[in-house]
Amino acid sequence: MGKIEAIRHNVGGIMGNRRRHRIASVHVEEVKAVVSRLTGALVRAFLVMLLIATPSVILPGTGPDTQQMVALIALFGGVLTFAEYNAVYPSLVEFRDAPPFNRIRYLALFLTVFILSVIEAANIAPTSFTRLFEALGLLIGHSLDFPYSPVRLATMMMSENASAADISAVRSAAGTAYIISLISLAFFVVIFKLKGWPSRHKDFNVWVNLPTFEPTAGGDVVDRLERDARLNLSLGFLLPFLIPAVVTLVSGGFDPVTLTSPQTLIWTMAAWAFLPASLLMRGVAMGRIAAMIRQRRVANLPPTHPGIVAAL
Template sequence: MVSQLMGAVVRGILVALLIALPSIIVPGHHSDSSQVVALLGIFLGFLTAIEYASVYPSLVEFRDAPPFNRIRYLSLLVMVTLVSVIAGDFETPSILARFTHAVGTVIGNAMDFPYSPVRLFVLALPADASASVVDLVRVSAGLCYLISLVSLAIFMIILRMGHWPARGVSFNVWVNLPTFDPTAGRDVVERLTRDARLNTILGFLLPFVAPVVMESTSSVFQGFTIESPQTLVWTVCAWAFLPASLFMRGIAMGRIAYLIQEKRQSTIAEQDGLLPA
């Protein structure tokens, strides 16, 4: 109980730190926005601590199935940190910021090819955007999209190695999928498979669809200026993180459906006397 409570507190602090990172790293932010960010960080950190300290789950999925949420958190943390460092380079240049910007420029240019998500994201900028803003968006989008692909690849490797869910540990569908009702509707395996495919399709399409939606609602990009770098940080990170998160969720739900189906077949075989007692 004590270890669970301590773990919940640590997770809450880490979430609050993640929310506050752009305000800490990027200089020149306003005091009003800092207060809003601080309140938001405290609120989300408090909710995270309550979620992990409680016996009964509410919203957080795969709570007891590491390292699913750890991979997602670390990927978002790296995205926010790197983009904040690059955005801060315009106001207070430093060796670390220059190095990160140089590496990001190489990655961004490599991923900025026709019909790529990065190219579509850059094209969604207003026509009168300055060259510095375009460069900043290209570098940030390229870095974040690469990080999302790497995090997805890491989860796939862990899955292929058979380390998720952990061997020898029972997987509680109710705890790890609190918003999924296994007793409602049709067969649970069919519903898990359907949701897995839906999440995978959304994860694949979202990086391409989101820039089109943003371009059609040009007011979203009015905040894309050097004077408001925090808008850039969170918009780019959300654009890259949400599709990867949906992709991971779809893969995870497909894995759970496969394990349930495998368990059913094993139980049927035992009942038919096909397996040794």
């Protein structure tokens, strides 16, 4: 009996040690996940703050009031980004777990703001570096300024009192922003085709990556995703043409003093080019997700098959 009790004691000790090791392993993995999520949120918050502050940092002669306002907006954007990416459950940001979708969009917007800031700096404190970007901007603007082009329509947003220099500045900024948006869109399509975005080696969770999309809202999910994809593609294609037309009809054109203010010009042209490109990317992504769900239905694959939309 003593030997049996000893064996039971040893077996119990071994099982207890294994259980403790499993608990410790799970705890370590949880800590790693929390640290990874916290680090990623901090990096993204810093990048958003850097994006917002870029024009004020590059443009010389920025007033203290403007700097304080930009710092406040950058801080707000950083806090919002940190809260979103540090949260376990999503709320606003789409495709946060499906890289490199948001990375491409951020890089496109950052390059647009940075290059436009450098071009505008050439008019205030010219250097050989800023002059180079100014010349490239003028070349791109004139190349894309043909009848009925988005760049031509962007210059038509200016009022009749705008000078030739004001129109040239808008043309250069619009052409540069538009070509960057086209390049970013082409790069996303290449990644989409070559890499098979989203990754075939992990499940795509609709709830995490599309927090504003409600799968149970009614109607077939595939039809709704395809309808959203077509809507985003249509808006993305038409917005560069519609925005100048709407501005011209509503306000009779921008005041030259307003639009040629460096900060206003940079952010206006960046938004004018980035928003349509972002909608086009979203349309392509929604169409891809709809195709994934349709393929699963046709093949009747189990929910855990790689690449299948886990949330549906």
